Amino acid sequence: MGKQLVKVIGILIVALALCVSVVAKAADAPAIKVGAIFAITGPASFLGAPEAKTAEMLVEKINKEGGVNGQKIELIVKDSGTKPENAISLAKQLIEEDKVLAIIGPSTSGETMAIKNICQESKTILISCAAAEDIVNPVANYVFKTPQKDSDAVRRIFQVMKAKGISKIGVITSNDGFGMAGGKQLANLANLAGITIAISEAYDSKETDLTGVLTKVKGQDVNAVVNWTVTPAQGMVAKNMKQIGLDVPLFQSHGYGNIKYVQAGGEAANGTIFPCGRLLIADQLPGNNPQKKLLLGYKEDYESRYKEDASTFGGHAYDAVLILVEGIKKAKSTDKEKVRDAIENIKGLVGTAGIFNFSSQDHNGLGMDAFEMLTVKDGKFVIYKN
Amino acid sequence: MNLPQVVQYCFAGVTVGSIYAIVAIGFNIIYNTTGIINFAQGEFLIVGAMLAISFNHFVPLPVAIFLAVVVTTIIGGLVEIVFIRQVRNASVLRLIVITIGISILMREAMLHIWDEKVRSLPYFTGTGISTVTILGAHISPQVLWVLGVSAIIVMGLTPFFRFTLTGRAMRACADDRMAARLCGINDRWMVTLSFMLSAGIGALAGCVISPVTQTQYDMGAPLAIKGFTVAFLGGLGNSMAAVAAGLMLGLVEAFVMSQFDVAYKEAVSIVILLLILVFRPSGLFGKREIAAMRAL
Numbered sequence: 001m002g003k004q005l006v007k008v009i010g011i012l013i014v015a016l017a018l019c020v021s022v023v024a025k026a027a028d029a030p031a032i033k034v035g036a037i038f039a040i041t042g043p044a045s046f047l048g049a050p051e052a053k054t055a056e057m058l059v060e061k062i063n064k065e066g067g068v069n070g071q072k073i074e075l076i077v078k079d080s081g082t083k084p085e086n087a088i089s090l091a092k093q094l095i096e097e098d099k100v101l102a103i104i105g106p107s108t109s110g111e112t113m114a115i116k117n118i119c120q121e122s123k124t125i126l127i128s129c130a131a132a133e134d135i136v137n138p139v140a141n142y143v144f145k146t147p148q149k150d151s152d153a154v155r156r157i158f159q160v161m162k163a164k165g166i167s168k169i170g171v172i173t174s175n176d177g178f179g180m181a182g183g184k185q186l187a188n189l190a191n192l193a194g195i196t197i198a199i200s201e202a203y204d205s206k207e208t209d210l211t212g213v214l215t216k217v218k219g220q221d222v223n224a225v226v227n228w229t230v231t232p233a234q235g236m237v238a239k240n241m242k243q244i245g246l247d248v249p250l251f252q253s254h255g256y257g258n259i260k261y262v263q264a265g266g267e268a269a270n271g272t273i274f275p276c277g278r279l280l281i282a283d284q285l286p287g288n289n290p291q292k293k294l295l296l297g298y299k300e301d302y303e304s305r306y307k308e309d310a311s312t313f314g315g316h317a318y319d320a321v322l323i324l325v326e327g328i329k330k331a332k333s334t335d336k337e338k339v340r341d342a343i344e345n346i347k348g349l350v351g352t353a354g355i356f357n358f359s360s361q362d363h364n365g366l367g368m369d370a371f372e373m374l375t376v377k378d379g380k381f382v383i384y385k386n
Numbered sequence: 387m388n389l390p391q392v393v394q395y396c397f398a399g400v401t402v403g404s405i406y407a408i409v410a411i412g413f414n415i416i417y418n419t420t421g422i423i424n425f426a427q428g429e430f431l432i433v434g435a436m437l438a439i440s441f442n443h444f445v446p447l448p449v450a451i452f453l454a455v456v457v458t459t460i461i462g463g464l465v466e467i468v469f470i471r472q473v474r475n476a477s478v479l480r481l482i483v484i485t486i487g488i489s490i491l492m493r494e495a496m497l498h499i500w501d502e503k504v505r506s507l508p509y510f511t512g513t514g515i516s517t518v519t520i521l522g523a524h525i526s527p528q529v530l531w532v533l534g535v536s537a538i539i540v541m542g543l544t545p546f547f548r549f550t551l552t553g554r555a556m557r558a559c560a561d562d563r564m565a566a567r568l569c570g571i572n573d574r575w576m577v578t579l580s581f582m583l584s585a586g587i588g589a590l591a592g593c594v595i596s597p598v599t600q601t602q603y604d605m606g607a608p609l610a611i612k613g614f615t616v617a618f619l620g621g622l623g624n625s626m627a628a629v630a631a632g633l634m635l636g637l638v639e640a641f642v643m644s645q646f647d648v649a650y651k652e653a654v655s656i657v658i659l660l661l662i663l664v665f666r667p668s669g670l671f672g673k674r675e676i677a678a679m680r681a682l
Contacts, residue, residue: 041497041604042604043604049502049503202647202648204652208402208600208605209401209599211401212398212640212643215391215644216643216648218391219391232602239515243515243524243525245519266514266515267513268513268514268515
């Protein structure tokens with residue numbers, strides 16, 4: 001008898017507590033749920049870890065300043081481990097269980113392509129932090145992306161090559177989404193630029209040494225090598241080229257924008273040329289550059305909080321949050337369709353990757369000028385000058 | 387292909403082959419004592435390299451590597467005492483599954499301790515761009531270090547297992563644990579010793595290859611798979627055969643790469659492994675009779 005009484009009282013107390021907490025919550029405006037899927041671990045952790053940190057930092061800042069339209073943002077961060085199959089189940093979970101307004105990420109092109117249709121069909125806004133052009137071409141209504149287009153990166157590289165009189169190149173890419181997409185763009189645009197790709201090879205994204213594939217490239221007497229990947233191979237390639245005596249200029253993709261790769265490459269990294277957003281050289285920009293203030297602000301916040309160098313990848317997540325918040329503000333609503341329409345009409349929004357001008361045909365919103373050509377000098381990034 | 391090019395491909399093959407070989411050696415030690423394959427061997431490598439990288443901030447490189455090897459050896463012993471020893475009715479299969487669990491556990495622990503970033507030890511001699519030129523082709527001096535260290539380990543291990551009392555006692559445990567115990571061998575401590583030894587050697591291997599391969603928390607598994615392939619290819623338990631098989635596989639991969647798309651090289655190494663498993667289960671250099679006896 002006594003035991004049962006205790007039970008009943010216990011249940012009553014729990015029920016009461018639940019009621020109180022529900023009431024307490026209702027007093028505030030409900031938080032806007034935003035999902036985030038990043039490759040925090042796994043081979044693309046270089047991208048995902050700073051992205052997750054940046055998104056958390058920025059959302060915290062926005063909430064501290066009163067949120068969006070008086071509503072706080074609740075960011076639900078998930079780690080995909082750089083696996084597309086994880087991204088799929090996480091996306092379904094975020095959409096069906098958490099009922100999020102939008103998903104930020106994933107970090108890699110392969111993962112983004114895996115969930116593109118899921119988001120489109122469930123009318124969940126997806127703002128990807130991955131580079132491949134296929135994400136927004138063809139345009140899916142609800143899918144956007146923040147990094148610059150890889151075709152623009154290729155165009156900028158070819159411009160520099162022409163200025164340097166380079167006509168015959170070797171291309172090596174990692175065999176993942178980013179590498180394959182880049183390889184495709186290089187092949188498509190080479191003819192137009194009057195550049196011959198003498199050899200194009202894909203290596204495993206977990207490769208521990210590239211001397212073999214570079215030996216093959218060396219056999220073709222190329223004037224330059226282009227390496228297209230986001231994996232640690234970026235640090236290795238410069239060393240391996242020097243080790244086998246392949247003394248031609250090395251171009252890398254915008255995936256190279258992390259000083260860690262330069263450190264991993266040691267002195268061999270000097271002279272590497274690559275297209276990149278302006279974050280890394282923000283302090284070298286002229287004072288009238290519209291991005292300078294935002295870039296320096298982000299860099300300072302990130303570096304003082306996390307005690308590590310900011311990278312352009314984190315910037316992609318920054319832009320994604322920025323765009324979503326701007327869309328919600330403009331729509332004055334958290335209705336998926338209205339926010340989507342508002343994002344499509346954003347013009348002149350200054351972000352870390354460039355100045356975003358979206359339209360119904362352009363869900364990336366960045367042009368070729370979003371890229372600056374950089375090079376490595378004495379282990380540091382500097383603006384490349386012909 | 388002209389001569390320097392052929393030599394260059396050979397060097398590329400030797401570079402990856404030497405890495406496979408030094409990883410493979412660690413598998414053999416535990417196999418020699420317990421008859422199991424330790425799938426956490428790759429993680430021992432990475433733990434060793436990570437420790438050395440951290441220690442290197444405070445002490446010179448040789449001391450850092452020495453400390454890393456000592457600490458990893460202790461970790462290896464603890465792993466055995468905490469996980470392997472507690473298993474009752476330990477069948478080979480059960481123990482192997484446990485080592486897979488250990489490898490996942492260690493990987494996650496490393497992610498939390500050292501985060502996801504890629505690190506590497508400095509080159510032992512010269513820098514990332516120094517090379518040794520032979521016959522018009524170039525090779526990094528670090529590869530010579532890897533080969534040299536493998537050679538020293540093998541030269542130490544082979545007599546150890548063949549001639550010393552402890553080494554022979556360890557091998558006896560693999561052959562017949564009960565019989566070994568009846569002879570007065572402390573089989574439990576022999577197994578612990580084998581884990582310590584292979585962890586220590588794994589750590590040393592991890593340090594030597596770190597400048598070439600770089601070190602990241604999740605690199606252990608792919609390295610271990612290649613190392614396992616090579617250990618099997620050479621004949622399990624035989625370290626000298628592992629080095630030969632490692633170099634051979636590296637060279638085969640390099641020449642496949644020179645003639646076909648790079649993607650085919652993985653396929654070739656898997657096909658070789660399958661052929662060996664079917665036609666010479668004792669490995670290239672193993673004795674058929676021994677394999678037949680093991681099967682009984």
